[in-house]
Amino acid sequence: MDRREAIQTILLASASTVFLTGCAERNVLDFLNEGQLDLNRKHKDYLSAISESILPLNGVSDQIEAPVNFILRMLNDCRTTEDITLYATGFEQYKLLMSTAKEKIKSMDPDTAIEMIRSSLAQEAPQEELVYFLQQTKQLSIQNLKSSAYYLTTKTDYQLIPEAYQACVDI
Numbered sequence: 001m002d003r004r005e006a007i008q009t010i011l012l013a014s015a016s017t018v019f020l021t022g023c024a025e026r027n028v029l030d031f032l033n034e035g036q037l038d039l040n041r042k043h044k045d046y047l048s049a050i051s052e053s054i055l056p057l058n059g060v061s062d063q064i065e066a067p068v069n070f071i072l073r074m075l076n077d078c079r080t081t082e083d084i085t086l087y088a089t090g091f092e093q094y095k096l097l098m099s100t101a102k103e104k105i106k107s108m109d110p111d112t113a114i115e116m117i118r119s120s121l122a123q124e125a126p127q128e129e130l131v132y133f134l135q136q137t138k139q140l141s142i143q144n145l146k147s148s149a150y151y152l153t154t155k156t157d158y159q160l161i162p163e164a165y166q167a168c169v170d171i
Contacts, residue, residue, distance in 0.1 A: 028092045035081035037072060037088055044068045047091070047137070054134075055141040063150035070144040071137065083132075090133025097130070 031039050039047065051067040052058060075084055145151055152158035 028088045028095070029085075032085065032088055035084060036076045037084050039072065043091075044072075046095070047071065050094070051137055051141045054138050055145060057145060061148075061150040064148040065144060067141045067144045071140045074140050074143070075136070086129055086132050087136055090127075090129035090131070090136075093127055093130040094133055 026040070026043075028037075028039070028043060031037055031043065045068075048066065048068040051071065055067070057064055057067070075087060079087070
């Protein structure tokens with residue numbers, strides 16, 4: 001799968017967020033403070049909806065932390081200021097893309113809406129910041145799942161306590 005097709009797939013998967021109320025009143029870059037991204041509740045809910053459309057985890061288990069908290073913590077603690085700025089710019093571009101699509105989609109049925117988004121993405125190359133935002137959101141959502149207690153105990157053979165040490169084992 002090439003990069004353009006992957007981005008189109010991710011954006012189509014998150015087309016459900018078109019119908020959510022956008023965070024149009026404030027720019028995401030306004031929430032950058034000393035190299036840290038501290039979003040308000042509306043933006044966190046919107047980011048949570050994007051993450052949920054990429055990796056649906058609602059109702060799976062209460063042992064999985066909310067993806068938006070994990071994403072923001074990992075961005076602020078493990079990424080450089082330039083990466084956080086790139087992520088915030090991509091988030092803003094995503095909001096703009098979805099708000100323009102929302103205006104056109106209001107009177108259309110869902111199949112026509114998906115085709116309209118697909119054709120608009122095919123017409124112009126995706127911006128680097130938007131690609132970075134989607135890739136990081138997907139990667140961090142998956143990392144949130146794979147580091148949760150639910151996944152480690154039910155899906156893998158992870159044990160919190162190491163097995164007993166066996167000093168003399170025949171080879």
